Amino acid sequence: MSRIKDLQKNLFGGTTSNARQFGMIFTLVAIVLLFQIWTDGLTLTSGNLIAVVSQYSYILILAIGMLMVIVAGHIDLSVGSVAAFTGIVVAKAMQEFSLPWPVGILLGLAVGALIGAWQGFWVAYVGVPAFIVTLAGMLLFRGGNQYIGNADTVPVSEGFRTIGAGFLPEVGPDTGYNNLTLLLGLAACAGVIWRELKSRQTRREMNADVAPMWISVLRMAVMVGVIVFATLRFAGGRVGTSLPISGIILIVLVLAYSHYTRNTIGGRHIYAVGGNSRAAELSGVKLRRVNFLVMMNMSVLAALAGMIFVARSSASGPQDGLSWELDAIAAVFIGGAAVSGGLGTISGSIVGGLVMALLNNGLQLEGVGSDMVQIIKGLVLLLAVAFDVYNKSQGRFSIIGSLMRPFRRDDPPPPTDRPSPASDAGKAPVAG
Amino acid sequence: MTSAPVLLEMRSITKTFPGVTALSDVNLEVRQGEIHAICGENGAGKSTLMKVLSGVHPHGTYTGDIVYQGEQVRFSDIRASEQAGIVIIHQELALVPGMSITENIFLGNEPRGRFGIDWKAAQRRALELMEQVGLQEDPDTLVKDIGVGKQQLVEIAKAFAKDVKLLILDEPTAALNEADSRHLLDLLRGIRGRGVTSIIISHKLNEIEAVADTITILRDGRTIESLDVKADGVNEDRIVRGMVGRELHSRFPEHTPKIGEVFFEVRDWTVRHPISADRLVCKGSSFTVRRGEIVGFAGLMGAGRTELAMSLFGRSYGVYLSGQIFKDGEEVRLRTVSDAIAHGLAYVSEDRKAIGLNLLDDIKTSMVAAKLSKVAHHGVIDPVREYRYAEEYRQSLRVKTPNVDEGVTKLSGGNQQKVVLAKWMFTDPDLLILDEPTRGIDVGAKYEIYGIIQRLADQGKGVIVISSELPELIGLCDRIYTVFEGTVTGEVSRAEADPELLMKQMTSTKKTPIR
Numbered sequence: 001m002s003r004i005k006d007l008q009k010n011l012f013g014g015t016t017s018n019a020r021q022f023g024m025i026f027t028l029v030a031i032v033l034l035f036q037i038w039t040d041g042l043t044l045t046s047g048n049l050i051a052v053v054s055q056y057s058y059i060l061i062l063a064i065g066m067l068m069v070i071v072a073g074h075i076d077l078s079v080g081s082v083a084a085f086t087g088i089v090v091a092k093a094m095q096e097f098s099l100p101w102p103v104g105i106l107l108g109l110a111v112g113a114l115i116g117a118w119q120g121f122w123v124a125y126v127g128v129p130a131f132i133v134t135l136a137g138m139l140l141f142r143g144g145n146q147y148i149g150n151a152d153t154v155p156v157s158e159g160f161r162t163i164g165a166g167f168l169p170e171v172g173p174d175t176g177y178n179n180l181t182l183l184l185g186l187a188a189c190a191g192v193i194w195r196e197l198k199s200r201q202t203r204r205e206m207n208a209d210v211a212p213m214w215i216s217v218l219r220m221a222v223m224v225g226v227i228v229f230a231t232l233r234f235a236g237g238r239v240g241t242s243l244p245i246s247g248i249i250l251i252v253l254v255l256a257y258s259h260y261t262r263n264t265i266g267g268r269h270i271y272a273v274g275g276n277s278r279a280a281e282l283s284g285v286k287l288r289r290v291n292f293l294v295m296m297n298m299s300v301l302a303a304l305a306g307m308i309f310v311a312r313s314s315a316s317g318p319q320d321g322l323s324w325e326l327d328a329i330a331a332v333f334i335g336g337a338a339v340s341g342g343l344g345t346i347s348g349s350i351v352g353g354l355v356m357a358l359l360n361n362g363l364q365l366e367g368v369g370s371d372m373v374q375i376i377k378g379l380v381l382l383l384a385v386a387f388d389v390y391n392k393s394q395g396r397f398s399i400i401g402s403l404m405r406p407f408r409r410d411d412p413p414p415p416t417d418r419p420s421p422a423s424d425a426g427k428a429p430v431a432g
Numbered sequence: 433m434t435s436a437p438v439l440l441e442m443r444s445i446t447k448t449f450p451g452v453t454a455l456s457d458v459n460l461e462v463r464q465g466e467i468h469a470i471c472g473e474n475g476a477g478k479s480t481l482m483k484v485l486s487g488v489h490p491h492g493t494y495t496g497d498i499v500y501q502g503e504q505v506r507f508s509d510i511r512a513s514e515q516a517g518i519v520i521i522h523q524e525l526a527l528v529p530g531m532s533i534t535e536n537i538f539l540g541n542e543p544r545g546r547f548g549i550d551w552k553a554a555q556r557r558a559l560e561l562m563e564q565v566g567l568q569e570d571p572d573t574l575v576k577d578i579g580v581g582k583q584q585l586v587e588i589a590k591a592f593a594k595d596v597k598l599l600i601l602d603e604p605t606a607a608l609n610e611a612d613s614r615h616l617l618d619l620l621r622g623i624r625g626r627g628v629t630s631i632i633i634s635h636k637l638n639e640i641e642a643v644a645d646t647i648t649i650l651r652d653g654r655t656i657e658s659l660d661v662k663a664d665g666v667n668e669d670r671i672v673r674g675m676v677g678r679e680l681h682s683r684f685p686e687h688t689p690k691i692g693e694v695f696f697e698v699r700d701w702t703v704r705h706p707i708s709a710d711r712l713v714c715k716g717s718s719f720t721v722r723r724g725e726i727v728g729f730a731g732l733m734g735a736g737r738t739e740l741a742m743s744l745f746g747r748s749y750g751v752y753l754s755g756q757i758f759k760d761g762e763e764v765r766l767r768t769v770s771d772a773i774a775h776g777l778a779y780v781s782e783d784r785k786a787i788g789l790n791l792l793d794d795i796k797t798s799m800v801a802a803k804l805s806k807v808a809h810h811g812v813i814d815p816v817r818e819y820r821y822a823e824e825y826r827q828s829l830r831v832k833t834p835n836v837d838e839g840v841t842k843l844s845g846g847n848q849q850k851v852v853l854a855k856w857m858f859t860d861p862d863l864l865i866l867d868e869p870t871r872g873i874d875v876g877a878k879y880e881i882y883g884i885i886q887r888l889a890d891q892g893k894g895v896i897v898i899s900s901e902l903p904e905l906i907g908l909c910d911r912i913y914t915v916f917e918g919t920v921t922g923e924v925s926r927a928e929a930d931p932e933l934l935m936k937q938m939t940s941t942k943k944t945p946i947r
Contacts, residue, residue, distance in 0.1 A: 202815055202816055205816045206815070206816055206820070263812050263813050264811045265804040265808050265812075265813065266811065268797070268813065271790075272801060275792040276787070276789070276790040276791065276792075279788060279789055279790050280790065280801075282745070282769060282787055282788075283769070283801050284768075284769045284770040284803075285769075286768070342792045343792060
């Protein structure tokens with residue numbers, strides 16, 4: 001292995017599959033810097049960052065569910081309609097029966113679960129392709145929204161609006177910042193450091209090569225730096241603002257679902273089903289149950305996203321959630337998921353979603369019309385996936401590796417003259 | 433033979449991939465009108481060499497010269513080599529299942545008429561070609577409706593349609609039964625008589641010995657030797673010696689079975705086809721397995737051995753109609769794969785790439801996939817435990833990989849098979865059903881797999897081996913059942929097992945089926 005490759009592996013914490021993710025983080029940083037310069041520093045102001053989070057959090061929440069659906073080898077086109085349908089049901093129920101808003105939220109989640117069970121039933125137990133089931137769902141629930149709401153808007157109560165437009169309260173001494181956001185930032189820093197140390201510990205227990213301490217320190221320093229910067233920005237906005245509640249919901253979901261997909265049996269089963277469903281089945285994975293739960297989970301998250309959107313715009317309307325499915329699907333694919341299933345990560349999808357969000361935001365700040373914004377977003381999606389397809393056709397790819405190839409010194413040693421068949425551990429699988 | 437002019441000469445071909453040298457200074461000389469076999473273990477460079485020849489690895493990506501029909505050639509892609517009359521038929525056939533035989537034969541090479549394709553001419557020509565390769569079918573039959581053997585013939589007819597001069601066959605008989613293989617080899621002899629030269633890559637050494645004129649042996653990306661079959665008096669052992677670089681005294685490890693009592697029994701197992709309701713794939717099959725015993729299942733392709741195994745394994749094939757399974761004297765009902773795993777069954781499928789492995793996984797993920805609960809705590813997977821188990825199996829099964837984080841696709845066939853075996857050993861089974869455990873695996877790795885199977889039996893597990901290679905069953909198994917048309921037709925002990933007897937029982941129903 002070349003030293004460069006080792007370094008890359010150490011710095012970005014991972015296996016070979018995340019070259020794409022690294023590329024996306026790179027792109028994200030580039031986009032932020034580009035717009036920061038272009039907009040004369042407007043992009044990274046407190047006000048704009050807060051706006052971005054509250055404006056795109058529901059798309060990112062959808063991307064979480066969509067990632068799991070796509071990894072399992074399906075697709076969900078109905079999320080926008082499901083979100084709109086849930087929104088109108090909740091708004092209408094709270095208006096007609098004057099339900100308290102927490103009950104409204106529970107009702108919304110229940111509606112999402114019910115819709116998800118319906119779609120999951122057709123996909124998992126009847127075997128209708130998810131594309132068709134959710135295409136039907138897209139029409140069904142869009143119609144349902146307009147039927148229930150009489151194609152009209154229905155306002156929601158003040159309390160309900162917190163989940164979409166709310167901020168953390170101001171407590172404690174006057175520091176000039178939002179104190180709760182500062183605390184969250186502190187917790188995040190501690191979390192990052194703890195995770196790094198724990199992963200070193202794990203690698204040591206595996207007798208694997210542990211990266212030199214300075215690399216860990218560097219990595220922690222970068223991440224802590226980013227967190228501190230973000231914390232100060234989010235905490236330092238207009239008085240009364242902070243990291244939005246919807247952003248907090250998003251972060252909790254990202255952490256929970258990342259853990260689930262990466263570290264649990266259930267999560268691994270989703271990847272197994274998407275990678276090779278027959279092999280998964282013959283390994284004892286309950287195929288139908290996995291498919292059912294993945295589809296159901298998507299609709300629950302869509303319901304949540306719908307409610308957050310309604311809360312933010314303070315009313316539910318017939319046009320809610322239009323073409324959300326496309327944004328969510330785009331985020332997942334930009335974030336490195338495979339069209340054929342079995343590959344992709346939550347964090348990748350979030351990065352993909354952020355790329356789209358910041359692109360959108362930056363172009364809007366510049367006063368670029370929505371026509372051009374759509375054209376640019378379309379091209380970004382196409383190029384990101386084309387890049388991936390190209391990489392696959394070229395074998396494994398690494399950006400740094402390809403940049404550094406001319407400088408690599410430690411080429412593999414030439415094969416020895418007569419290796420015995422038992423000792424050729426490095427034998428290539430390229431032929432035979 | 434040696435007097436024939438040289439058709440093809442590949443001189444000091446060297447091909448490297450990032451990090452590995454796949455071919456190093458390889459030479460190959462093929463004479464006009466001969467059948468030239470290329471032998472070597474998996475990873476020896478056979479396929480790479482053929483890819484260089486056929487332009488899959490275009491000129492410029494390798495060093496060395498190719499001289500064909502007396503001229504130096506530089507193929508930029510497959511089309512270029514096909515135009516020169518070199519056609520390669522891969523192990524995975526390149527046919528479109530939903531198209532007819534005629535359409536497939538002329539795919540990409542359609543005879544043009546005044547208005548698009550001249551189907552009349554195509555039909556006529558297809559019939560001629562089909563006769564040449566001995567394929568008796570209606571040319572309008574869809575390719576998916578004919579067997580693998582006949583599909584292979586369609587491929588060859590397709591090559592003839594392109595006016596082939598040099599035909600390359602990569603593992604042509606790997607998926608064929610004995611009769612189809614024989615037909616194919618006869619056909620090769622036939623086309624040799626007509627001046628078509630062929631290169632054949634095969635692991636089936638007996639076939640090579642029977643059909644080849646010249647054999648070139650590759651090992652670790654190098655040419656080891658070229659043998660003239662008649663002049664050098666080549667036999668299988670001679671080829672094996674060239675391939676592995678040493679004499680294999682026996683193809684099976686020494687083993688003294690320690691057989692215990694019967695612990696697994698199947699009675700009157702009857703299963704119907706998943707789609708056609710009146711077709712029974714298993715008809716009243718009954719058999720027993722003892723602890724520490726290796727039991728073979730012999731049968732022709734399509735006899736229902738795989739169907740039997742998979743239907744036992746949590747009813748993962750067909751529709752269960754009747755029959756009982758007893759384990760340790762008690763009847764068990766295995767309705768799902770997880771039931772089967774929980775009751776100590778393991779099934780290693782015959783097609784490890786299609787249904788045995790998730791090819792996106794790395795080695796350690798694959799090894800623990802069938803019993804994740806063993807490495808998890810409250811549903812959360814412990815990476816350290818996972819790693820340790822995987823490492824343990826890597827060492828005990830001698831999987832050739834630098835570490836268990838590698839993707840399974842980076843392994844050669846034999847090592848992939850070891851990963852699949854590890855995956856099922858990890859579930860702590862009492863009974864392992866191994867379906868074609870050595871298919872597509874080279875001689876050295878086979879020997880190791882046999883050793884693993886024997887070790888499993890010695891631990892008191894029962895092992896069922898399904899194989900289409902009779903010598904393998906006879907060499908490995910303590911007892912062999914024969915299967916014909918979904919029914920167990922006979923039982924032969926190790927002492928009395930011989931190919932003729934088995935073949936007789938594999939092709940006739942001596943026992944009357946229950947239904």
